[in-house]
Amino acid sequence: MTQKIRFTKMHGAGNDYIYVDATRNPLQNPGELSVAWSRPHTGIGSDGLVLIGRSDVADFSMRIFNADGSEARMCGNASRCIGKYVYDEGLTNRTTVTLDTLSGIKTLVLHPGPDGRIATVTVDMGAPRDLRTVDLGDGYGFRHGQFVSMGNPHLVLFVPDVEAVDLAAIGPRLERHPQFPGGINVEFAQILSGGRIRMRVWERGSGITQACGTGACATAVAASLVRLTERTATVVMDGGEVTIEWRESDGHVYMTGGAVKVFDGEIELTTE
Template sequence: MKIEFTKMHGLGNDYIYVNTMKYPLTNLEEKSIAWSRPHTGIGSDGLVLIGDSDKADFSMRIFNADGSEAKMCGNASRCIGKYLYEYGLTTKTDILLDTLSGIKELHLQVKEGKVESVRVDMGIPADIHWVDLGDAYPFQKGVAVSMGNPHLVIFVDKMEEVALAEVGPVLERHPLFPDRVNVEFAQVLDKENIRMRVWERGSGITQACGTGACATAVAAAFSGQCGSHATICMDGGDLTIDWAGEGQHLYMIGPAVKVFDGTIELKE
């Protein structure tokens, strides 16, 4: 049996998208690992499943490149909005998306039948606090933020001095985070612009992370370094984040890009 998939990316954070309403899949962890491999598979940061929902318009499940399941992905949610509209699964420009971290609201900016950008209501950031990482680690403190998934934001003076491939996997498995954590390194450029790089839980270094960009903006506002509006500059491009403060919903605005369509033959 052959199934159709679409490769998409949000600022270089690339996933394989499958409409499971048309192609039901099993053994999801194994498929994500195999298909995500760059040389023997399709190559991606993971597998995203688009499905139906009894609570929202559609649902999203995300499996990282190592097979672990993520609760939320901002870049993937924008890509799903584009997929749903441009492949004719909906004519709505306001879509409710059911995720493991709750229902998210997508607003599509459409021009001449194409989705140019998507604004996502990412919900209310939670559990925001400073954490002491200990003297045994190359960085002693950071800000923990939950965006439905866990994040650790560490502020640095010079991004080029961060050995991300070395410190990322160590901090991902810090004992303060028994379920592992996404790690963002942030350099505040001014009150509205932040340079950020990310080590994603389960995927490693990626070009961008939507929830990581949100967490970075929250951590910068929490620590008094930025205000309610910030542009997060990542390796793959920029996201705009608006957050009015504690107890308020956070909004993420950015693009989504289709790379190509393809088919893959199931081995089972």
């Protein structure tokens, strides 16, 4: 027996996911489907699968599965895309909505463009936690890094030339560093002029991606902590850029960036 699943491919700063309205298309094994559908040649091709659902405590819920099938706690880029999806698809007419995630409830402020559709979204990512400098030890080429939790763990390393980093080689080694038994997201960052930061990312469970929203937040917080930038910075990633404000008034991190719909589609799912 086959079932047709409707999906929307979207990206935030190049961080692309497959979005499924789980209230209309319930999926029993999303981790396995994320692995299959994320493959670029035999699937749809993406960094993972995002399910949009109902919530008893917020307007909508989000579950996100990486390309390796593991479930992530939070993704800032995916959150922005959900904001665009629920508004443009008529699931809400409000420009402030709440989203239930494994990292808690996030507030999204939606900014419509001239065509009435959502162009950018600001996400209240909450307060960063467990801010500390870590000693990585010998054998990695990078002795010290900044640990920042944005609901998921990040290791930020500041380098003079981010393009010179062999991310494919060092990324998986740092992801599985003994200090982080559950794995960690790794960001390499270079300070540019004018409050801009160039960042490249190795995402836990997905590898090299075009962007990472929580990683951009962690990078901006780390840069402010070590006095390399002010509390507001633009983070430039391979797929695009976002503006991060670590607000003094409440200690929360606010991320503003674009959300782009790529296409709608259907994929057949064989069921027993």
